[in-house]
Amino acid sequence: MIIAVVPGSFDPITAGHLDIIKRASDIYDRIIIGIVVNPSKKPLFSLEERLKMVKEEVAGNTAIEVDSFDGLLVEFVKMHGARVIIRGLRAVSDFEHEFQMAQLNRKLSPEIETIFMMASPEYTYLSSSIVKEISQYGGDVSGLVSPNIEALLRRALAKPGEGKELDGYNGPY
Numbered sequence: 305m306i307i308a309v310v311p312g313s314f315d316p317i318t319a320g321h322l323d324i325i326k327r328a329s330d331i332y333d334r335i336i337i338g339i340v341v342n343p344s345k346k347p348l349f350s351l352e353e354r355l356k357m358v359k360e361e362v363a364g365n366t367a368i369e370v371d372s373f374d375g376l377l378v379e380f381v382k383m384h385g386a387r388v389i390i391r392g393l394r395a396v397s398d399f400e401h402e403f404q405m406a407q408l409n410r411k412l413s414p415e416i417e418t419i420f421m422m423a424s425p426e427y428t429y430l431s432s433s434i435v436k437e438i439s440q441y442g443g444d445v446s447g448l449v450s451p452n453i454e455a456l457l458r459r460a461l462a463k464p465g466e467g468k469e470l471d472g473y474n475g476p477y
């Protein structure tokens with residue numbers, strides 16, 4: 305049984321993340337999505353919001369579990385009995401940082417392997433930051449995130465006094 309961890313900020317989770325998660329779950333027996341508690345950038349969504357939204361997105365797949373971590377990724381991986389870290393690569397620009405992280409993680413825990421999956425062509429331009437930016441200026445992010453996340457983005461980015469009522473969304477956050 306090979307367990308793989310898909311770590312990230314997921315602020316918010318995008319169609320690109322979901323594509324990588326789905327493809328990884330077709331290969332590995334079990335996937336643990338690891339949401340980092342304190343990403344380097346201040347997150348738009350709280351940890352609780354990110355945990356809830358990611359759980360909802362993968363609810364249909366019983367081989368996927370969602371958890372959060374604060375501290376070293378390799379410790380989280382070991383705690384879950386996993387031996388693989390999955391990262392998506394979109395463009396060459398991702399490579400340098402990903403290479404550094406993979407090498408550091410290997411130095412910390414040589415028994416853990418980082419596996420890179422190439423983003424599907426339709427998502428090579430997609431990132432959580434770009435989704436937030438488009439949303440902030442009222443642009444259409446359908447197809448880039450799920451309808452649930454679209455609603456959450458509208459609510460999170462609504463200016464005071466605006467966006468209090470969301471069509472078709474009555475969730476708790």
Ligand code: PNS
Nearest residue numbers: 311312313314340375376377378405408
């Ligand atoms: O979605 P992101 O922001 O690209 O994910 C980055 C993440 C969470 C994978 C990375 O920041 C991380 O692993 N953080 C945990 C701290 C850690 O283990 N650092 C040492 C290895 S670089």
